[in-house]
Amino acid sequence: xxxxxxxxxxxxxxxxxxxxxxxxxxxxxxxxxxxxxxxxxxxxxxxxxxxxxxxxxxxxxxxxxxxxxxxxxxxxxxxxxxxxxxxxxxxxxxxxxxxxxxxxxxxxxxxxxxxxxxxxxxxxxxxxxxxxxxxxxxxxxxxxxxxxxxxxxxxxxxxxxxxxxxxxxxxxxxxxxxxxxxxxxxxxxxxxxxxxxxxxxxxxxxxxxxxxxxxxxxxxxxxxxxxxxxxxxxxxxxxxxxxxxxxxxxxxxxxxxxxxxxxxxxxxxxxxxxxxxxxxxxxxxxxxxxxxxxxxxxxxxxxxxxxxxxxxxxxxxxxxxxxxxxxxxxxxxxxxxxxxxxxxxxxxxxxxxxxxxxxxxxxxxxxxxxxxxxxxxxxxxxxxxxxxxxxxxxxxxxxxxxxxxxx
Amino acid sequence: xxxxxxxxxxxxxxxxxxxxxxxxxxxxxxxxxxxxxxxxxxxxxxxxxxxxxxxxxxxxxxxxxxxxxxxxxxxxxxxxxxxxxxxxxxxxxxxxxxxxxxxxxxxxxxxxxxxxxxxxxxxxxxxxxxxxxxxxxxxxxxxxxxxxxxxxxxxxxxxxxxxxxxxxxxxxxxxxxxxxxxxxxxxxxxxxxxxxxxxxxxxxxxxxxxxxxxxxxxxxxxxxxxxxxxxxxxxxxxxxxxxxxxxxxxxxxxxxxxxxxxxxxxxxxxxxxxxxxxxxxxxxxxxxxxxxxxxxxxxxxxxxxxxxxxxxxxxxxxxxxxxxxxxxxxxxxxxxxxxxxxxxxxxxxxxxxxxxxxxxxxxxxxxxxxxxxxxxxxxxxxxxxxxxxxxxxxxxxxxxxxxxxxx
Numbered sequence: 001x002x003x004x005x006x007x008x009x010x011x012x013x014x015x016x017x018x019x020x021x022x023x024x025x026x027x028x029x030x031x032x033x034x035x036x037x038x039x040x041x042x043x044x045x046x047x048x049x050x051x052x053x054x055x056x057x058x059x060x061x062x063x064x065x066x067x068x069x070x071x072x073x074x075x076x077x078x079x080x081x082x083x084x085x086x087x088x089x090x091x092x093x094x095x096x097x098x099x100x101x102x103x104x105x106x107x108x109x110x111x112x113x114x115x116x117x118x119x120x121x122x123x124x125x126x127x128x129x130x131x132x133x134x135x136x137x138x139x140x141x142x143x144x145x146x147x148x149x150x151x152x153x154x155x156x157x158x159x160x161x162x163x164x165x166x167x168x169x170x171x172x173x174x175x176x177x178x179x180x181x182x183x184x185x186x187x188x189x190x191x192x193x194x195x196x197x198x199x200x201x202x203x204x205x206x207x208x209x210x211x212x213x214x215x216x217x218x219x220x221x222x223x224x225x226x227x228x229x230x231x232x233x234x235x236x237x238x239x240x241x242x243x244x245x246x247x248x249x250x251x252x253x254x255x256x257x258x259x260x261x262x263x264x265x266x267x268x269x270x271x272x273x274x275x276x277x278x279x280x281x282x283x284x285x286x287x288x289x290x291x292x293x294x295x296x297x298x299x300x301x302x303x304x305x306x307x308x309x310x311x312x313x314x315x316x317x318x319x320x321x322x323x324x325x326x327x328x329x330x331x332x333x334x335x336x337x338x339x340x341x342x343x344x345x346x347x348x349x350x351x352x353x354x355x356x357x358x359x360x361x362x363x364x365x366x367x368x369x370x371x372x373x374x375x376x377x378x379x380x381x382x383x384x385x386x387x388x389x390x391x392x393x394x395x396x397x398x399x400x401x402x403x404x405x406x407x
Numbered sequence: 408x409x410x411x412x413x414x415x416x417x418x419x420x421x422x423x424x425x426x427x428x429x430x431x432x433x434x435x436x437x438x439x440x441x442x443x444x445x446x447x448x449x450x451x452x453x454x455x456x457x458x459x460x461x462x463x464x465x466x467x468x469x470x471x472x473x474x475x476x477x478x479x480x481x482x483x484x485x486x487x488x489x490x491x492x493x494x495x496x497x498x499x500x501x502x503x504x505x506x507x508x509x510x511x512x513x514x515x516x517x518x519x520x521x522x523x524x525x526x527x528x529x530x531x532x533x534x535x536x537x538x539x540x541x542x543x544x545x546x547x548x549x550x551x552x553x554x555x556x557x558x559x560x561x562x563x564x565x566x567x568x569x570x571x572x573x574x575x576x577x578x579x580x581x582x583x584x585x586x587x588x589x590x591x592x593x594x595x596x597x598x599x600x601x602x603x604x605x606x607x608x609x610x611x612x613x614x615x616x617x618x619x620x621x622x623x624x625x626x627x628x629x630x631x632x633x634x635x636x637x638x639x640x641x642x643x644x645x646x647x648x649x650x651x652x653x654x655x656x657x658x659x660x661x662x663x664x665x666x667x668x669x670x671x672x673x674x675x676x677x678x679x680x681x682x683x684x685x686x687x688x689x690x691x692x693x694x695x696x697x698x699x700x701x702x703x704x705x706x707x708x709x710x711x712x713x714x715x716x717x718x719x720x721x722x723x724x725x726x727x728x729x730x731x732x733x734x735x736x737x738x739x740x741x742x743x744x745x746x747x748x749x750x751x752x753x754x755x756x757x758x759x760x761x762x763x764x765x766x767x768x769x770x771x772x773x774x775x776x777x778x779x780x781x782x783x784x785x786x787x788x789x790x791x792x793x794x795x796x797x798x799x800x801x802x803x804x805x806x807x808x809x810x811x812x813x814x
Contacts, residue, residue, distance in 0.1 A: 066743055201700040271689070273609070275665045284666070286682070294709060304701060339722070343718060
């Protein structure tokens with residue numbers, strides 16, 4: 001827990017108060033819906049560079065625990081408000097996760113947090129079904145939007161969300177954290193080096209975990225009215241994203257689902273696979289995503305001159321540093337009794353957890369819009385959109401008996 | 408080069424002479440086609456357990472260098488004869504690879520070596536086109552057969568070879584070395600442990616190397632009249648074999664090629680991919696094989712409780728020991744900010760190079776047939792046959808526009 005000390009420090013620095021649980025051993029109830037003038041006043045004294053972006057969290061999902069911590073770790077953001085469907089739930093979430101402060105606002109519904117003029121940006125970990133309504137409303141209320149993945153039930157819905165963001169000049173980003181880890185940047189740097197890596201020829205990715213039988217029937221992620229995309233939307237989103245990342249966000253020529261589709265009794269996907277093909281580049285990619293296989297997070301990129309791979313691309317094994325393996329110029333020695341070299345382990349240290357880097361990046365874009373009249377960064381909506389497009393194609397291929405879907 | 412000292416020792420032990428290059432700095436010409444009575448006499452004094460199996464090598468391919476070394480390293484075999492299309496070629500091969508001895512027989516054609524009654528077994532690294540003729544002839548001459556992969560141009564040809572082996576009571580084995588490495592056995596032991604690994608849910612494999620433009624047009628491996636199966640037969644053979652190995656040699660329900668097929672100007676496959684699907688087990692496998700991608704030899708087996716993977720499954724990075732990674736019971740820690748464990752590196756040391764283990768296993772089966780009237784081991788022809796069946800299915804799927812082929 002490298003970030004514990006930093007957590008405290010950053011918390012003090014950006015929120016201007018002391019965390020109660022450091023002083024008291026018993027839970028302290030926080031004041032919610034309180035006047036934000038103190039915070040506002042403090043903020044107004046700061047230069048634009050020092051002013052943290054005020055986040056509101058809409059929906060107290062498990063993942064919001066991690067993101068609220070990241071918001072407070074990130075040097076340019078602060079957790080300002082929290083909303084759940086009931087005030088008690090939001091309240092308990094704040095207590096349980098030591099988020100209480102004299103300035104944190106707690107809302108018992110999603111509308112009010114969007115009406116709060118001091119909320120700059122919202123993080124929205126709601127079930128996918130609710131994204132369309134609440135994401136559009138957030139954009140219309142001029143809240144910059146960090147939306148959990150999968151971004152929408154299909155690209156038509158996502159386009160409506162992106163349209164709303166565009167019209168209202170707010171930043172859109174989906175909450176895929178791994179893009180923001182410095183390791184990802186280092187991998188990219190090495191993969192695009194044509195001498196070191198050459199052209200991308202093939203990619204394989206997996207994202208799986210096995211949460212057990214109860215999950216497979218009852219969890220939000222497998223409920224057709226909440227997260228109808230199941231394992232494809234949850235775990236497959238990362239695989240598709242990683243493949244597109246390796247292909248510089250260019251759409252494949254065709255997408256074809258593989259026949260290993262498993263569904264629960266409600267018809268929600270628990271496992272699936274697909275292949276993607278780029279005709280011009282003659283590049284192929286495959287992925288496997290599942291709720292019924294052991295924890296994996298593989299990404300393997302095969303180049304003409306090199307290979308890059310790691311097993312924890314979505315969530316690094318630990319927070320302090322993360323690594324990947326890279327091989328370039330490998331040959332078999334004389335007599336073919338071994339290799340001339342072993343994969344090189346490239347270690348990248350972190351100053352923040354990857355979700356902290358994500359928040360920092362997002363807040364930085366929001367700041368540029370807010371204070372420097374910059375336009376929203378189009379890279380992030382584009383990244384989400386082509387991921388969603390491929391995801392839709394996988395679904396379509398499954399529905400048409402594993403026929404290739406031309407993009 | 409751990410095996411250098413051992414090489415000398417074993418050589419002395421089994422061949423009963425001193426290697427000339429250890430004494431003389433200049434090449435010494437060997438006597439070929441000489442009388443084998445000395446060897447025979449020596450052999451006849453030995454008990455059955457001590458009698459080495461006498462190997463003949465048919466075809467002085469590059470790979471024969473490695474196998475001749477392995478034959479002499481293996482404790483139950485000896486290199487007895489060598490044949491090429493010309494006696495000079497065989498001669499030069501023996502000199503270049505320090506194989507000369509007072510007992511090594513050199514033949515200038517393939518027929519004569521098969522007529523030599525003292526040859527127990529032959530290793531045949533001929534181009535695939537020639538397997539049908541020479542492998543059948545070898546079997547008819549009662550020579551046990553270690554045949555290079557791909558075993559045949561198609562399963563119909565292979566069946567004729569296997570039939571001939573069966574009728575003549577000789578052992579058949581294809582020369583896929585990696586099955587025989589103790590690492591492979593250790594992996595299997597861990598994968599079949601249902602508590603540790605669970606059920607196999609998905610598999611991914613790759614085999615690629617990038618030997619350059621000259622190879623892609625002119626090498627034997629891409630000549631339609633010599634090795635018409637190209638990268639599928641050469642590199643893909645291993646991927647298919649590894650996938651079937653993980654699935655306990657059961658045939659998939661369907662095989663579907665993926666669209667990334669590249670061919671050279673003669674129409675020989677340089678790159679391809681496929682997916683395999685086991686309906687009952689709901690298991691999927693994918694592989695990528697290529698002559699135009701960087702060196703890879705990946706095998707990744709995803710179980711319901713564990714994961715097993717390695718990057719050098721065909722040819723270990725080094726000879727002294729080899730490793731694989733194994734993870735079982737991995738979970739994400741609270742807040743999903745890391746994993747509870749990292750993959751375990753399982754290291755397996757070797758007494759022989761893997762091709763030495765292969766020769767040892769093969770010679771041991773031959774000995775059992777020769778001295779104990781055992782029947783040939785059916786596991787190895789079965790392994791080759793289903794590999795060839797899947798390879799044929801990949802080819803058929805490619806030829807039919809990537810349609811699934813039902814097995």
